[in-house]
Amino acid sequence: MEKISFMLDSVWVIIASVLVIFMQAGFALLEAGSTRMKNAGHIAGKQILSFAISTLVFWAFGFAITFGEGNQWFGTSGWFLKEGSETTFDSLSWAHVPLSIKFLFQLAFAAVSLAIAWGGFAERAKLSVYFIFGTLFTIFIYPVVGHWVWGGGWLAQIGMQDFAGSTVVHLQGAIAGFIATLLLGPRIGKFNQDRTPNLIPGHNQVYTVLGGIILWVGWFGFNAGSTMSTTDGFFGYVALTTHLAAAAGALAALITAKIMTGKADVSAMVNGVLAALVAITAASAFVEPWAAIVIGAVAGSFTFWTSIYFERKGIDDPIYAFSVHGISGVIGTISTGFFASPRLVEITKIGKAGLFYGGGFHQLWVQIIGVLGAAVYVTIVSFLILGVLKLTVGLRVTPEQEISGLDISEHGAYGYPEHLELLNHHVNKIKIS
Template identity: 55%
Template sequence: MVKKLLLSLGALSLLFPALSYADDPSAAQLNMGLNALWVMVAAILVLLMQGGFILLESGSTRMKNAGHVAGKTIFTLGLCSLIYWAVGYGFTFGADSSEALNKFIGTGSFFFDPSISAGEGDNYPSTIFFIFQLAFASISLSIAWGGFAERAKLSSYLIFTILFTAVIYPVVAHWIWGGGWLAQDGAQDYAGSTVVHLTGALAAFAATVLLKPRIGKFNKDGSANEILGHNQVFSALSVLLLWVGWFGFNAGSALSVGDGFFGYVAFNTQLGAAGGAVAALLISWLVAGKADITSMLNGALAGLVAITASCAFVAPWAAVVIGLVAGVLVFFSVKFFEKMKVDDPIYALSVHGAAGIWGTLANGIFATQELAEKVGVGQGGLIDTGSWHQLWVQFESVVVCGAYVLAASFLILGVMKLVMGFRVTEEQEIIGLDLSEHGTYGYPEQMKKAQQNL
């Protein structure tokens, strides 16, 4: 018993050094320490979602591209970190600009050089806030890669990472989270249905349109061929990892331990995800006569995406409704894009785009005045207040942010296509990006066996 007590005290002294040097640490110090610990844990959860994206993209595509998927994800995460440190964070949260300029873009804090610890009165160290926000930027970037899958050159990932992290994502994030003009209008996007998910999805849309479909996806008569991913177990495991990471995403956005409000946010997050998974499986079963696993996995993620904007603003029953609608919406959205001959291997446009739009608009319908006041952003939605104001603000944020991301992404990728070309050759696509871009296979034994059997 004594040994356990000593170990516990030792652990506490490591977590909160102030306890070792002050007989009576202030409540502010303890509160800051707890906040810092929670936000750091949340940031780690969000960063670990990259593992979910590796499994999701590799599992949903063919074996010959698996190593490429894993490698480019780690590479772009590293590059994104450097660019966000250099300029992205400053454009999002920099506070050196004039009041007029700050409505549109932040300036300052470039090549971010933080203090080594929290200052007097701070809720957490700025270093931890930076890591948390960096994790969000990297997730939006990973969503964009869905539009590049199985046919883009590695060099295109390098260039687009730099420009997306420097001038696309930070602008939208500043408008809504950094004190920009949409924030001043009261736009509600608690953890990023628009900022993170819709931004990434629309960048993916621009890429998949300019790259055009994968070889063999569509026939001359316009009918689609199903190009199956190589590992559905990977895809299911990826959804579970992303689902767990989402608690860092949403609940972490409380940025404090406080009165435990982050628990309410997590509660709504779970209900939204559950509604999406159940609705998608049931609608696929009803429409197709078979309970489609891929649709169910997409539904779970769509529920998570949709509840991301509203998890802190709505009652639990509304979280369930938001998830249920997202699950149905994603099923029909996938069918729609395929009918429009848009090749979206990872379903980014439906899971993150359609569900991101729905999740953002849902605030204008279901947000309660009580929770809007608690969070300190906007006001209650149509059902609670009878006012259309918040729904209009949510619609405005979707349209304006969507238009900016589409225009910037098409411009950047269009120039890349003209100057350097960003799709691999037909021969390289057929043999796979593992071999053509990296000179080796992600599954060398299996691929060698397949070649021997040809």
């Protein structure tokens, strides 16, 4: 029986890993569809680049720093996925699957966090910055907070509840992307002289929707896969709360958009789904179904409002990554301090019951401390890394390259060759006339 359980758990975690890895395709479609045609190939292609970088760096250093035996701040053993002793990766000993499968699953999470960060770089960052920052993010940023929460670090020791990564994955990536957004500055033409924003619509709303659906499906691997077990069927419960939250987020965002703008914005609905999924990621194993719906609805609605707010403040976040992944990551992480159910806390054996279940303020304070600790660390380190890059190699392409598009300026070919033919036709027509 134990052997069968081992086999089932291993197969399930591999499937979950593939689902999370396939979320890279969702990000590629979502971001490419939400940005302009002249950058579509670049935006989609950087997902492969991002995944390749994070894979090699996480294998060499990131996994050891996150889960290796060390201290309460970071792991100090297990480099290159090598076990020096039976306790090297003791923080993952609760999962009864081979180390190789544990690595693949956790790698997929690190890659998603980096993919989120790239949203803040979109349409104006140098390709070289992706190589440098991607490497440093996967060594010095993501693994450190990951160790604090999941690797037996100081946040784990005080009982922080972040089941699948609202803070570890999403908030980290969102903050890094937000710092990049601030240091890069807005895209050319985004704001008028009086700082009022201009709409820069994405070139393919169908891609945006399809990317959102792929991410929704991939999230079942993200959250339910974090059980790393099939034994008691609890992964099905996590999938249920995840799905309910996403549905609530879609409707809440669409209704909010209609109320605020008079239009049932499709992109807002997609972002509402993602915001809800981000929020329920921390809480999916700790809250009852009704609470999952509340969390998803709040995140979906609030994200639409914050995306408008930041834009009006002169911040050009092309795909609203900070609102979707950052603000919702905070909402989701803190929500367990209110909604964590005693029976589910007993199952997961993490933290304590929330305020609304008579648990007092203890868990709420723990969640707030976790969010603040992670946010301060990621902000400081991201600013240092990106600030140095800005002063040395530079973060942003030239105005001429940005106007012509990163497809042609960075890669030498358009994602849509017909677009280049159309431009040449217009240029020749002007010359003839």
